[in-house]
Amino acid sequence: MTGYLLKHGRLLDPAQSLDMRGDLRMREGRIAEIAPALTPEAGETVIDCTDCWIAPGLVDIHVHLREPGQSYKETLQTGGAAAVAGGFTSVCCMPNTDPPLDSPMLVREILERARRESPCKVYVVAALTQGMRGEAPCDYHALKQAGAVACSDDAFPVQSAEVMRRAMLGCAAYDLPVVTHCEDKTLSEGASMHAGAISAQLGLKGAPGSAETVQIARNALLAQETGCHLHIQHLSTAMGVELIRFFKAQGVRISCEVSPHHLLLTDAACAEFDTDAKMNPPLRSEADRAALTQGVLQGVIDCIATDHAPHAPFEKAQPFPAAPFGILGLETALGCVLLWNSRLPNPLEPLQIVNLLSTAPARLMGLLAGTLQVGAPADIVVIDPNLRWRVNSAELRSRSKNTPFKGWELIGKARSTFVDGVLVHTAE
């Protein structure tokens, strides 16, 4: 296997609190050596990383790769290509496929296919209930044996507290995190955006923040009783941040993620009926957006995940209320996060950014990723943190093009991405 020597970069590894100028050597798929200066060896490819970060490959614990069943939106191959172009080397795919990933056979099938077809490592979050119908828990022991790293009914949140409680007890027994999209459907029925001044002005039905917070509170209380690890997906409300702060202080095993779009955008992005700004949970108020930012800065929010949700152009071309929820995230996440960071009065340090996008999410899902430790798999991204580039949706690797960041100038891009020491992406 070809060896690579990355030279003159800024080595960033939150797992070791490492932030230093230096070189990194990869050999036989692993990180072989890190030092202030390494001498090239025969046959080794040297890559100059001056002015760049050398970081553990980014980890996205919330993506929709649409297989099986919806390969017209995305495939393991195109989703994997989008991931490595965005600097990601590990992703966790959600089970709301057709059929849903609720059996060990389907979990194994996706894992095996992904190993062959995706340039990025793929982990599976299996369904929390059979058929994602919210009625009966799955066989968690079998799902774990098959390789599932967590369970979730993401797009179809369990409405019954009793079913959720049983599912949590089952997952706790096998140490599987319960990953939840918090939404009380009785509060959000028929809504296509956030309930506020903009939805009133547009004449669209909106979902109030309580649609999210009521279920965050319910799930956190159930997690407290059952002892499971509860992970809250795509937090979107100011009150949600406060609830998680409260339950963490109570000692509940609760963690949460926020998406780049909820950190950068508000419901104002829907004002022109742009269906690429339609997702669930919806973009909310400026007060919510600002509170999410504070939640990240204060460490209440553990990590950033994209909720990469590809939809075909013909689906997003429908009128706003009929268009499906969801936007792309993998190829714009890093640039969005560094843009968001650049707007802060006191921006986060590069090490903190890498933690939010790699080390912290890897730890939450128990993945062998997110570190530059010698001996670890050589899943590495070389990032140019200063590159300003414009999003051209036609150039995205994803099979779909639904991004609200089309035409935006973002900051920072993955220059080279390595998975197990193999160069899987180089920026043009």
Ligand SMILES: [Zn+2]
């Ligand atoms: Zn969701």
Ligand SMILES: [Zn+2]
């Ligand atoms: Zn999702």
